[in-house]
Amino acid sequence: MVPAHPGGTRILGIDPGLQVTGYAVLEVRALRPHICEAGVVRSCERRSTTDLAPRLRTLYDGIVEIMEQFHPEVMVVEQLYAHYEHPRTAILMAHARGAILLAAGQRDIPVMSYNATRIKKTITGHGHASKEQMQLTIMRELGLVEVPEPPDVADALAAALCHYYLQKTPV
Numbered sequence: 001m002v003p004a005h006p007g008g009t010r011i012l013g014i015d016p017g018l019q020v021t022g023y024a025v026l027e028v029r030a031l032r033p034h035i036c037e038a039g040v041v042r043s044c045e046r047r048s049t050t051d052l053a054p055r056l057r058t059l060y061d062g063i064v065e066i067m068e069q070f071h072p073e074v075m076v077v078e079q080l081y082a083h084y085e086h087p088r089t090a091i092l093m094a095h096a097r098g099a100i101l102l103a104a105g106q107r108d109i110p111v112m113s114y115n116a117t118r119i120k121k122t123i124t125g126h127g128h129a130s131k132e133q134m135q136l137t138i139m140r141e142l143g144l145v146e147v148p149e150p151p152d153v154a155d156a157l158a159a160a161l162c163h164y165y166l167q168k169t170p171v
Contacts (some may be wrong), residue, residue, distance in 0.1 A: 023041060081168070134158055
């Protein structure tokens, strides 16, 4: 386990995706979360399922690089939601989530998972908030001058911020 940071606790929020995975590193300083970095990890551009292994490797390597640079104490990953009409999508997303969880497991970083409605309710007060509402709320809560783009980044920030709020106030 990586020792605590002199600046404060670091939370790595992840919005898993096979093509685009949003990530955000929040550091809690003076009882307030601050963004260290936020962005996306893009897998290989080709979408062919025969190229799944290199895409997962790119995703894994990107998450490992973030972990090695920022040494988070906890990772927060949005849980998968899959509609029963699209089981193949759920399976592909599970591969991406597995690569992300493996990266955390190999570094003994605890992983917390929250479903999207829990994150939305914690952040906006409404479990079915739109992407735009989430982006605007994240912008306000973190004092940003512009809306986080793409939405994957806002979702990763929301996951990390949700964990911060839930740890701050007992449920």
